[in-house]
Amino acid sequence: MGTQNIPSSVVQFALADKLINIGRANSFWPLTFGIACCAIEMMATGCARFDMSRFGAEVFRPSARQSDVMIVAGTITKKMMPGIKTLYDQMPEPKWVMALGNCAISGGPFAFEGQYSIILGADVFLPVDVYIPGCPPRPEALLQGIIELEHLVSDWKRWKNPEAS
Amino acid sequence: MEHQFSAFLYQEHVLWIAAFTLGGLAFALGPIAIVYLFMPLQTRQLSNKALQFIECGMDPIGDSWIRYGVVFYLYALIFLAFDVDVLFLFPVATVYNTGLFASSIRDFIEIVLFVGILALAIVYAWIKGVFKWERKTFLRR
Amino acid sequence: MNSPILLQPDETFILNVGPQHPATHGVLRVKMEMHGEYIVNAETVIGYIHRMHEKMGELKTYPQFLMNLSRMDYLGALGYSHGHVLLVEKASGIVVPERAEYIRAIMVELNRIASHLFWFGAFVMDLGGFSPLMYALQDREHILDMLEAVTGSRLTYCYFRFGGLCNDVDDDFITAARLFIPRMRKSMKKYHNLVTGNIIFRKRLEGIAPLSKEMCRKYGASSAVARGSGINFDVRKNEPYSVYPEFDFDVPVYHECDSLARYMVRMDEIEQSLRIVEQGLDKLPGGPIMPDKKPKLIKPPVGDYYQAVETARGSFGIRLVSDGGKNPYRLKLRSPTYSNMHLFDEACRGMMIMDALAFMGSLDLVIPEIDR
């Protein structure tokens, strides 16, 4: 999905858009929106060892006005859903959503019959671009998720595809 | 000759000033125009709350246009006064140590006197407790 | 000390320190009624990450519930499964071999150090210092590597079984742990020089949010929140369980009752946990890690059982009401941060908001543990 459904702009130059998308792909600013265990792995990814800043994504913006990517890291409860909707609205275009962890993908370990307070996955009400499975996913999985989002946003490849050659 | 030449000098100055102001304006407003041309025109929304104030995801409760005690109000006023005071020192700086009393101590003493007298105002404010941090509370009878 | 509220403030506004806030470390919301920068009163709203652990406890059998405990408090997860496992063993009378008890104690203490390191990094980041977070999480990664080598996961362990452990500890874990201890002591010295001696850090914490002993008792606070106010309460010492009586360690207690005291308690606790791990590694006996005859199906006899353990955040208690079936009839999880956070509303009246957020950091909150 990536850039296909971003609302159109006044001026559209193919070449300029390509250049702008490469810029966007190389500097995602995630919204600090850790809900549960996956937030700890997100913070560990942001820190020294796994180092998200190699891909330009280490600037965690607390306010929704300055962030591009909403990483939904944790279980979404029915009480929290209106809050997430408001945050998604307040983010300026272009914006993307990454569902981090099984809870954000499909409710994860808390989706059992007879459950009363969980939304089964972020894609019930959010247009999710990248799904990262795991409970919690390892920091390397989050890094690969960011690279996947880069491939969605612009067809510029950070390195050649190892399987292709 | 002399007159036209100075007139010309006068026009050239105007050109320089105009060029610089236009350049400044273009430098400031240019990116805004470029961004407006390339930015997406509307954002995808779920519950139509794009323009709502940011309150950590929740709807703001009550109004934020209220009167509350600004604690360092007088401190800000004093800063304003001394800002003007610094303004007087700029012309002095241009003619310091030139002209009649060059390389004599007189200029320095004059400035120290000027600033010293103004500094008395700070001492007065200090004693009145302007720099102490205490809450502004209103007795509403 | 800031002056108390002199009179009814004329106009206040309500500020949402809401679910998505960098200082709340999760989805905790505090509605603060503010007069200027001072908090007139605060109302904490929780439940944004209520994941029904207790409902799952009733629907799942005992072994199936093992994985829930580590998702309740994912920073110090092993302490929680330790409590759950001890409870069921006590109730159904399973005897745990000596080696498994020692390995459990070592693992729980390593996990406690990892949890305190994460708290230390996040707490100093709350006060504005960013670099200690990088150092602290780097040390924490060493511990996570060791724990991952044995248990297989970084945060949400499912390592304990009723009666012992799921796999044994090999030699390179022991050498890694032995190498880790002196290195950790060296970086603790570095943290004390970098942060504890910093005048800005001390000025931000001294005399902030004093919690009297009476208030701690009325709210049931435990761990560093209580020990920072002079209450010498540590479940490992007050109600000794598992092999803790064999270790000699002492419980750091400070009497200043302010946020700096709570900070110092946790920093000293890291040193005590290192001592326990050291003694554990020295006394590690051989032998099996699971009892040879283990009941096929865990069915504790009818009755009401309670087990309290000392986790990184306080005295975590589990109440099991069993009707003899393979599912618990009722499983109540008493989470320590629930009581620690409960006193925030009363303690933060009249404080400035930045002091209140520093106070919230000193409480060491993990929100899914509050909401369960």
Add this chain to the structure above:
Amino acid sequence: MICKKIKLAFQSLFPEPVPVPVPAEAESVGEDQDKKAKSPTPPRTDGVVEREYSIHGYHLDAQLAPAQLITAVTLLDEAEFFIESITGVDWIKDNQLEVVYDFSRYDFDLCRVVLRTRVDRKSPEVPTITTIYPGANWHERETHDFFGIKFAGHPHLIPLLLPEDADFHPLLKDFKA
């Protein structure tokens, strides 16, 4: 030992269950003997039972009528106990809801006390103890969330963990999602 003192103090709460009904002052234990068939064992009468700590994890287990709750809790408050937790158990077979109070001590002479009160499932009503222990505020709100037990006199009894407009009580045995 504090446990002995508390045990005696509790015993004084329950006059000997003399068969003739005691006239209508505070706790007339005789009448409200709840006829509860708790599996084969005889229905538990109000009173204090000494429990084996190493198996059950607590020392004293007292069952009282809701009316005696306040006196028992003030007694514990004076004896420097701290509140551990309040929870509910739904005995659907006996058509009753049970509220369980946990108290423990900070110092080394250990005494864990559990207070239980049983209320009818249709109109569960228990007096609040937030006046004595402000720490019980959240615990009571949570028990009200999960079991629907009303705590009379609670200052702020709105849902705590469930959404604000929640009217269901999930931990009841007959709760359908």
